[in-house]
Amino acid sequence: MALLAFGIGALGWVFKERLRGRPVRPELVAVACATLPYAHFAFARADVGHLAQGIYPMLLGIFILLATLRTWASKLILSVLTAAVSLFILAAWQPGILARTQDGWRQINVSGSTISMDPGTADAVQLLRDLTGRYAPEGRTVLVLPFWPGAYPLLEREAPLWEIYALSPRTEDFQRAEIERIKNADPGFVLVFNMAMDSREALRFSNSHRLMDDYIRAHFEPVQPTPDPAYQIYKALPKAKINPTSEKVVD
Incomplete structure (x- = not known):
C-alpha cells in the first residue's frame, strides 16, 4: 500500500508545487511519475519477488528525500537504517546469498553470460x-x-x-x-x-x-x-x- 500512497502523494505534491510556481527537483518528478506504473508488478502477484520489481522508484524517492536533509549525520543515519531494514527483509531471498548457502545451484550459460x-x-x-x-x-x-x-x-x-x-x-x-x-x-x-x-x-x-x-x-x-x-x-x-x-x- 505504501507504493500507492507514495505514488499518489508524490504526484500531488509535484503538481501542487508547480501550481504555486515553486521549482521541484527533476529526479523527484521522475520517480513520482514512475512509481504508479511500476506498482502494477506488486499488485499482479503479491509476493516478495514482484514487490522487489515494483519498489525501485519508491526507494529512489526515499533516498532523494533523504538527500534534502540539512545535516550530514541525519542523512547517514536514515540511509543506513533504510538499507539495513531492506537487507534484513530480503537477505533470505537474495539469489547471491542462496547460491552460497544452498546445495544444487548450477552455472548455466545464457546468451554468452554465465548465470547461477x-x-x-x-x-x-x-x-x-x-x-x-x-x-x-x-x-x-x-x-x-x-x-x-x-x-x-x-x-x-x-x-x-x-x-x-x-x-x-x-x-x-x-x-x-x-x-x-x-x-x-x-x-x-x-x-x-x-x-x-x-x-x-x-x-x-x-x-x-x-x-x-x-x-x-x-x-x-x-x-x-x-x-x-x-x-x-x-x-x-x-x-x-x-x-x-x-x-x-x-x-
Whole structure:
C-alpha cells in the first residue's frame, strides 16, 4: 500500500508545487511519475519477488528525500537504517546469498553470460533446450504456455502468439485468433505448464484457455514421460493430409 500512497502523494505534491510556481527537483518528478506504473508488478502477484520489481522508484524517492536533509549525520543515519531494514527483509531471498548457502545451484550459460541458477530453474532451462534440440531444430518455432515468456529469448525464438503471458481468462474469439497464429507458426513442440496459479482453478490454462488447450491436444502428440506432473509436453504430428472441412488429421 505504501507504493500507492507514495505514488499518489508524490504526484500531488509535484503538481501542487508547480501550481504555486515553486521549482521541484527533476529526479523527484521522475520517480513520482514512475512509481504508479511500476506498482502494477506488486499488485499482479503479491509476493516478495514482484514487490522487489515494483519498489525501485519508491526507494529512489526515499533516498532523494533523504538527500534534502540539512545535516550530514541525519542523512547517514536514515540511509543506513533504510538499507539495513531492506537487507534484513530480503537477505533470505537474495539469489547471491542462496547460491552460497544452498546445495544444487548450477552455472548455466545464457546468451554468452554465465548465470547461477537454483536447481528448479536450471532443470527447466535444460528441459527447454533438450526439447528444442529434439523437436524444433534449425530455428523452428516453439510454443511455451502460459507464463514462461523468458523461454523465447532463452531459445532465441520469436513468440508465435500475441499473448505471451496467458494468465487471464480469454474469450472464444480471442482464442480462435490465437489458434490461427499457432497454425501459421507450426511449432515443433508445445509445453503447457498446466498449474492452478495461486491455487485458483480458473487460472489453470486448461480452464482459462479451453479452446486453445483442446486444439493443442487434438493437433499435437503427447510426449511421455514428463519430469513434472504439471508439465504437458506435445510434439508436432508427422506430416499428414489435413481435411480442410473437418480439420482432422487423416492417413
